Amino acid sequence: METLLEQPEQLLGALRHKLGSQAVLIGPEVPARNCNDRSGSMPERPIAVVRPLDAAAVAEAIAACRKARLPFVPQGGLTGLCRGAAPEPGWVAISLERMVGIEEIDRASGTMTVKAGTPLETIQKAADEAGFLFPLDLGSRGSCAIGGNLSTNAGGNRVIRYGMTRELVLGLEVVLPDGSIITNLNKLVKNNAGYDLKHLFIGSEGTLGIITRVVLRLFPKPRSTMSALCALKHYSAVIALLDAARSGLGPLLSAFEVMWPDYWEVITTRAGVRTPVGAGHGLYVLVEAQGTDESLDAPRFQSWLEDLMERGLLEDAAVAQSLAQTQQFWAVRDICAEFSQVLGPRIPYDIGLAVTRMDEFVTRCKAALTAGIRGCESVYYGHIGDGNLHLVAWVTGLTLERQPKPEMDAIVYGLVREMGGSVSAEHGIGTLKKQWLGHARNEAEIALMRTLKAALDPNHLLNPGKVI
Structure with a gap:
């Protein structure tokens, strides 16, 4: 009789036989990169990493996980800061790292169709070579994947003109938690035929479905x-x-x-x-x-x-x-991307505030951190025009594990709540900000989020415990 431990191994072995030896890495074969994001939290090794090439292979991986009752987490470039794509013990990671490439640039419609694992910088360069601009721009452009950008509704440097990632997407292909493939690679700017389902998945941090292909809007190339x-x-x-x-x-x-x-x-x-x-x-x-x-x-x-x-x-x-x-x-x-080398271990924050109150927040937050945590320093910067403030806080000489993050969080997010802001402007919630979600969303909103999650993922296997 099979033990519960043997059943997942057999299912994953069968999946490897079906998808190929390079598509399924099991146990000690799992690379270190798939064990964490850039949050600096403790890495956890998944029991396997599945690296599909298309939506059908993603559906096969989901089917195997469902049979074995294994939780699974989608992964892109793993540049997130909130553990949204990080695995937990006993999970399977479904990595889109091999699902890369630009399928089409449609000059007439001003669109680009890409696979979800494609790095942002690759998309930017392809648009530029075709005489267009894809305006999303982040410090991690060389390593972040477009699917991850969508899953967190990334912002970046030019939101003031072009909007968040949500505004740059026309169509999606998504694999649902039950393995169903929803393909709507829409190129129409005007399309009000029923619910605009893509917005369920953009910003949901891989908790409602796995994005596999995307139709992006292109813009005239600045001269x-x-x-x-x-x-x-x-x-x-x-x-x-x-x-x-x-x-x-x-x-x-x-x-x-x-x-x-x-x-x-x-x-x-x-x-x-x-x-x-x-x-x-x-x-x-x-x-x-x-x-x-x-x-x-x-x-x-x-x-x-x-x-x-x-x-x-x-x-x-x-x-x-x-x-x-x-x-x-x-x-x-952009030098802030190198703060880990400049400042050593530090805790980054990404918050949203009314533009008129940002300086007040900076003054009060800096004073509260200094008074409340011995030796705490902090620096402040942000996009401002779109209401996004960044700050990093740290105590010199302490390792990342010993940084007083709970105390910092309480001060920063408590002040955000008091001033009517958001605990996440563009990085998402994941697990690291989950306890603070109620500081920015009311009970009715969170209840509706849970209703959507239960409807699409009743078995709670797709990235469980993230966001809500």
């Missing part, structure tokens, strides 16, 4: 890019600059990144970043605009900045004179 690093005296000037950028630059405005003085101090003194604007200012803003005619756009951008300087809104500003300088300006903002 001009202008950027400036600006120094301002106080946050009210930042709000005034944002208003001036929206009214003066209009649809050209593509990014508005704000950095507080503590961030500036870290990148210049600890990370050794050379900046075209000196220290000693109240706040720093990176403004980017993209247009279609450099002969018109660049003078307009220059004139707009000069007017702001004459009005006294800016204390200092540096304007990029080339694409290379624009990239250097962005390096000032």
Whole structure:
């Protein structure tokens, strides 16, 4: 008689025979990369990793897991920060790492159809080579997968102009928890034929279905890019600059990144970043605009900045004179991706707040962390124009495991709740923020989420315990 332990092994062995030896890795064959995301939490080795090539193979993997009553978790580039794609002991990981490739670029409809495991940077480059822009952009662009971007409804640097990932998707192919394949690779911007089901899966963190193919919206490729690093005296000037950028630059405005003085101090003194604007200012803003005619756009951008300087809104500003300088300006903002090397073990936060209250939050949060946790430091930066603030907090000399994360969480998320914000602006909930979900969603909303989960996954095998 089979034991309960032997049955999963036999089912996984049969799945390997069906899909191929490279498609199913069992036990000690499981690579370390599939044991965790980038949350820094304790890695857990799944009992197997299935690496399908298409939706049919994903359905086969789900069927095997259902027969053995094995929980399973979808994985993409594993760049998440909340354990949304991390396995637990006894689980199977369904990794889309081999499900890569661009199937079609439709110039007439302005769309690109891709497999869900395709890295974001690959998509960006393919769009660029075809004369288009795919505007989603994240620091992890080289390793994150588009399916994971959809599952967390990623934001990134240009939300102020193009919106979240949700706004960049027209159609999906999804495998449901029962193995059913839903294929709706829609290319129509206008399609109100019943429920728009793709929105069930975008942002659901792999708890309602496994996205396998995507139809993405493409945009005209910018022919001009202008950027400036600006120094301002106080946050009210930042709000005034944002208003001036929206009214003066209009649809050209593509990014508005704000950095507080503590961030500036870290990148210049600890990370050794050379900046075209000196220290000693109240706040720093990176403004980017993209247009279609450099002969018109660049003078307009220059004139707009000069007017702001004459009005006294800016204390200092540096304007990029080339694409290379624009990239250097962005390096000032993107250096935060290297904070683990610069600062050592630290706890990152990703929150949403009303733009008008962000500086108040920074002041109160920094003071509360300093007063409440001995030796705690913190730095603040964010997209601001779309209401997204990032911060990292740490106690120097402590390992990641010894960082007082529960105390930090209570301070940060308690203040978020008090100020009517969101505990997650773009990184998701996973398991690490699950206990704080009620700080941003009410009981009725969470109950409806549970109803949807129970309807699609009554056996609770697809990424159980995540989000809700």
